[in-house]
Amino acid sequence: MMPAIEIKGLEHWFGKGELRRQILFDIDLSTAPGEIVILTGPSGSGKTTLLTLIGALRAVEQGSLRLFGRELRGASDDDRIAVRRRIGFIFQQHNLLGFLSARQNVEMALELDPTIDAGERRSLASVMLAKVGLGERLDHPPSKLSGGQKQRVAVARALVGNPDLVLADEPTASLDKVTGQEVATLIERLARERGASILLVTHDPRILGIADRIIAMEDGRIVNAAENPCD
Amino acid sequence: MRSIWLASRLAWRQLTHQPARLASAVAGVVFACLLVFMQLGFHDALFDSATSTARAIRGDIIMFSRQSETTSRTSGLPRARLMQALADPDVARVTPIYLGQVIWKNPETAVRRSIMVLGADPDSGVFALEGASAAAERLRQRDTLLFDAQSRPEYGPIGERLARGATTVEVANRTTEVVGLFRLGASFAADGNLLTSDVNFHRLVRDRMPDMVDVGAVFLKAGADVSAAKTRLQRLLPDDVRVMTRDEFIANERAYWANSAAIGFIFLFGVGMGLIVGFVIVYQILFTDVANHLSEYATLKAMGYSDHYLLAVVFSEALMLAALGFVPGLALSWWLFDVSADATFLPMLLRPDMAAFVFVLIFAMCAASGAVAVRKLRDANPADMF
Numbered sequence: 001m002m003p004a005i006e007i008k009g010l011e012h013w014f015g016k017g018e019l020r021r022q023i024l025f026d027i028d029l030s031t032a033p034g035e036i037v038i039l040t041g042p043s044g045s046g047k048t049t050l051l052t053l054i055g056a057l058r059a060v061e062q063g064s065l066r067l068f069g070r071e072l073r074g075a076s077d078d079d080r081i082a083v084r085r086r087i088g089f090i091f092q093q094h095n096l097l098g099f100l101s102a103r104q105n106v107e108m109a110l111e112l113d114p115t116i117d118a119g120e121r122r123s124l125a126s127v128m129l130a131k132v133g134l135g136e137r138l139d140h141p142p143s144k145l146s147g148g149q150k151q152r153v154a155v156a157r158a159l160v161g162n163p164d165l166v167l168a169d170e171p172t173a174s175l176d177k178v179t180g181q182e183v184a185t186l187i188e189r190l191a192r193e194r195g196a197s198i199l200l201v202t203h204d205p206r207i208l209g210i211a212d213r214i215i216a217m218e219d220g221r222i223v224n225a226a227e228n229p230c231d
Numbered sequence: 232m233r234s235i236w237l238a239s240r241l242a243w244r245q246l247t248h249q250p251a252r253l254a255s256a257v258a259g260v261v262f263a264c265l266l267v268f269m270q271l272g273f274h275d276a277l278f279d280s281a282t283s284t285a286r287a288i289r290g291d292i293i294m295f296s297r298q299s300e301t302t303s304r305t306s307g308l309p310r311a312r313l314m315q316a317l318a319d320p321d322v323a324r325v326t327p328i329y330l331g332q333v334i335w336k337n338p339e340t341a342v343r344r345s346i347m348v349l350g351a352d353p354d355s356g357v358f359a360l361e362g363a364s365a366a367a368e369r370l371r372q373r374d375t376l377l378f379d380a381q382s383r384p385e386y387g388p389i390g391e392r393l394a395r396g397a398t399t400v401e402v403a404n405r406t407t408e409v410v411g412l413f414r415l416g417a418s419f420a421a422d423g424n425l426l427t428s429d430v431n432f433h434r435l436v437r438d439r440m441p442d443m444v445d446v447g448a449v450f451l452k453a454g455a456d457v458s459a460a461k462t463r464l465q466r467l468l469p470d471d472v473r474v475m476t477r478d479e480f481i482a483n484e485r486a487y488w489a490n491s492a493a494i495g496f497i498f499l500f501g502v503g504m505g506l507i508v509g510f511v512i513v514y515q516i517l518f519t520d521v522a523n524h525l526s527e528y529a530t531l532k533a534m535g536y537s538d539h540y541l542l543a544v545v546f547s548e549a550l551m552l553a554a555l556g557f558v559p560g561l562a563l564s565w566w567l568f569d570v571s572a573d574a575t576f577l578p579m580l581l582r583p584d585m586a587a588f589v590f591v592l593i594f595a596m597c598a599a600s601g602a603v604a605v606r607k608l609r610d611a612n613p614a615d616m617f
């Protein structure tokens with residue numbers, strides 16, 4: 001089967017001229033479809049940078065990065081936008097649109113797909129919100145939801161379009177322990193239901209349990225790539 | 232098409248989310264509309280009234296003294312020139328018109344005030360004025376005249392007095408009878424107008440040499456070529472006469488006021504100020520909408536929304552504000568035009584072409600604000616989201 005992510009010899013720099021500094025060194029990484037990978041490592045080790053490259057949010061400078069078999073190095077802006085539509089993003093902040101209800105926020109992820117009509121969007125979004133436990137709060141604006149509930153809406157938004165890959169950067173960092181764990185389990189369950197791969201960056205040791213594989217980074221390099229010992 | 236609809240729906244939801252902010256943005260556009268409409272309204276009204284005398288004169292071709300700049304300050308034209316014009320085979324008749332200022336005494340307050348008087352043969356039908364032809368018979372009598380019902384009120388309530396049968400007034404120290412009303416309107420040059428026969432004109436304006444006229448209105452035979460006749464007349468007549476078509480005569484009158492009084496510039500300035508105020512208000516609203524939601528916009532970009540889509544959202548907001556502001560702006564202006572017309576006695580008219588022009592201006596203003604505000608979208612970088 002074709003790997004979801006296939007990275008070979010990826011390097012990345014930030015800054016220009018004198019200030020130019022290498023952030024990522026010789027990254028090799030492959031994940032299988034449906035695999036849940038957690039990326040850990042100390043602050044500044046380059047986890048977020050790697051995630052944004054995989055998410056086609058940054059241009060690849062050197063090395064090869066294939067997503068669903070498609071090479072991102074040298075990809076045009078339009079190519080990268082097309083790739084992003086197959087990815088569900090979950091950020092540390094929920095970033096919900098404040099002027100839309102929970103359901104309208106989730107529907108935003110479906111509006112990019114012209115084959116889904118308005119009625120279908122509504123029902124898919126409602127079903128998804130019910131799955132994250134917000135079936136009763138479809139029409140609430142984000143301002144009337146708690147932090148954990150908002151992050152659940154963001155999870156629903158990331159997954160409603162059946163993405164092939166979910167990228168999450170510390171999705172539980174702004175939540176308390178219990179809610180954080182709930183949200184992590186939710187991400188895992190929904191991704192497994194849909195067969196989506198996950199790449200999740202976290203510092204939170206309590207959610208490592210959801211991973212098939214844990215990858216540690218240090219100073220811009222992958223230092224180990226082990227099967228999750230918790231499994 | 233589909234994404235335009237979705238983008239504008241998103242824009243609409245964003246706009247209507249905070250009604251108070253929407254209201255202040257719309258108020259800004261309404262204000263800009265009002266300013267622009269009022270400036271244009273006064274502009275047109277003043278120019279319309281400035282040319283009202285010229286437009287009141289019928290005739291295919293107008294003869295005017297080379298030294299006259301405007302109908303409100305004429306240099307005389309020898310009457311013989313009018314006779315000379317008759318030599319042209321296409322000319323049917325030439326009517327002399329007399330224009331002058333006389334002192335009118337308000338019959339109620341006895342206050343004296345200068346008033347414009349127009350004189351011509353009552354049977355010539357040379358004045359395109361409501362009420363003028365009907366009164367021809369009465370104007371042929373000695374010391375009779377018509378009073379402009381749209382004169383400023385300082386001349387006295389002449390209409391009311393006529394209804395009561397009080398018709399006697401004092402003009403140029405002569406006891407004269409007002410035999411009816413006509414409608415012309417106040418202008419830059421005249422606060423009020425009188426209309427009388429050529430004979431009565433000379434009774435009122437006595438310092439005028441009888442063989443000098445102010446305007447010659449040339450009527451051509453049916454089917455004659457106006458511009459050809461004009462060229463022939465100009466060649467035929469000595470250089471002290473300016474021969475113009477009626478449209479040129481009106482344009483000349485308009486240009487006189489536009490150029491000599493810098494009035495055009497003043498109004499242009501007012502229109503510009505209105506648009507700038509509106510631009511700034513709309514820009515402010517759109518810019519803060521983008522700036523306050525940068526991470527949300529960046530999230531949309533991460534999800535796969537294109538820059539074009541987000542541009543469409545901001546532009547839709549701009550155009551919606553334009554539409555939302557224009558409608559009440561138009562309605563309010565309509566009302567203010569009436570109020571101003573009553574206060575100034577100027578012909579304030581909100582014509583469809585003016586409304587269309589303001590609509591275009593307001594849309595352009597909002598689109599320009601949108602175009603500047605969307606530059607902030609560049610700061611919404613999805614790579615900075617994590």
Ligand SMILES: Nc1ncnc2c1ncn2[C@@H]1O[C@H](COP(=O)(O)OP(=O)(O)OP(=O)(O)O)[C@@H](O)[C@H]1O
Nearest residue numbers: 014015023041042043044045046047048049050203
């Ligand atoms: N846009 C940028 N421009 C320049 N340098 C950057 C930029 N983003 C990150 N860096 C630098 O790259 C290095 C790696 O940053 P990155 O955000 O990938 O680390 P991280 O592993 O995600 O850290 P954390 O756990 O604190 O989120 C850091 O030294 C950071 O200062």
Ligand SMILES: [Mg+2]
Nearest residue numbers: 047048169617
């Ligand atoms: Mg990070």
